[in-house]
Amino acid sequence: MTGRRRKKIVLLLLICVPALLWAVQAQAAFIDVGLGARPVGLGRAFVGLADDANAMLYNPAGLAHLERMELTSMYARLYPGIEDDKLHLGYVGVVKPVKGFGTLGIGATNLWADLYGENIFYLSYARKMSTGLSLGGSFKFLRWSADGYTDPEGLSELGHSWNGWTFDVGLLYSLRSEKLLRFMGADGLQLGLSVLNVNQPSTAKNGAEDAKLPIGFEGGLVYRRGNYKGLLSFSRRDDMSRLHFGQELDLLAQGSRSGSASFQIRAGAFKTLSEESGGELDFGCGFALRNALLDYAYVFPLALRDVGGCHKVSIGYTF
Template structure:
């Protein structure tokens, strides 16, 4: 059991890049398979987690959930990550969103509760702005004879998306940026400054072909000493009418690496199925630096009214 505990700690610290937590472990299979460029898309309930400005683009109720099976080669420990999100447009004035995440191991529990608001500006065509408040909580098993450890705090995210419609021949060019953990709270029980959540800045540019149903983009991530870049794409591989509704099969993927800071390189192939008001997405995340832990599998279900 002690060996498993240290393996988990290594995976957590490796993924997080510092002695902390509350990092993105896969909020949405489509979002993760498109990589950092998704910050310029964020046009479903997962925008709550990546760029709250994105939910300002939604016109109807949206609900989404993702289950992630993490590091399947870690024996005797079922590591999973669960995400729930929903968006409700309010009288075409603004959009309200709420999301929650659950990360659990045998000795560690971590949760986020997020409330978002966004608006698409009518007088600046294509511009959406949004913000979120995030409540953070973790708890862990303590050594024998000691009380269990727990933590609670909050912070804020903010973002913007601009869509240049009909950029070229009916295609759009999307720009997105988000700032996360703006107040940089300490997540240590003793409020140590060494355990502050770093400010994260993510930017992306995406080209969307409305005529040929594909998109590709580039995204960048900056946080303290870490600087990452990746490329993502999505293409409609098959589309056909079935029982008066459109059935679509979509292929997508991304690949990226860190140029500075903690070394992380990954490939994230995935696919999606669309029918009626439902969407089902999958992505396989493979990190080259920890091959012995196995790749992560993420499954998402989305419903748009």
């Protein structure tokens, strides 16, 4: 299957969403639709925070800071206003710190509809390198499959599938200058950087150049003060740039997310800075009690209002 033909199939799935054309053209497949209810509730400005099992999706270096084994999962029905074809998104991941070695993570995502499906399988590793610095990487096995179909003119298309791989790398650095922290009025400042899809594989069966998965660059900063976190990040993939914002406030403040109890409220947004209009407003909350984690996010699209906002729910557990 050529990249052009596969784009048509994806467009059939999203036929009622003309404003998504820019995303399909820019990335052909494996579109960034927002994974993990907590990162989504923070406007996806997660690259500089990356402090839970969702780190393998945004910045694998963050896994090095996890102290306990963590399991996470997510489900969302995307674009609920679309009636012709239901689009679903799922994710499951598990992270295990290994003393003296680093932190390992495995995960899988699934985007599926009636005729088309995409899967990404993750194998991640991260390690603390020096005071305040951690590095990490994720190997990703990619797969898409499309069922055969017959168009209104009677022309048939056989089913197709494709397998490939790519990898991401990332780093986190905690700024430890006391003068800077005092000047900023912060308890902590953290920088995060990640590079996604480093080898840029073509996702077409014939290796077409127009179906190359674009390399992605993300950088972000997290400001911590008491029970408050402020997040700011910038991302660029292909010719599309985004500015992301997020805030999280812990109202119970009785420990970390994996501690005794916590309840966070979140708000975030991102805005597309390229010629194509786009962006979203995000709201969410999270509750942790003992080892159980529950997160929720609501996504309000700024450019796709007719398809409706969507709900994303994550359930997790720490061991």
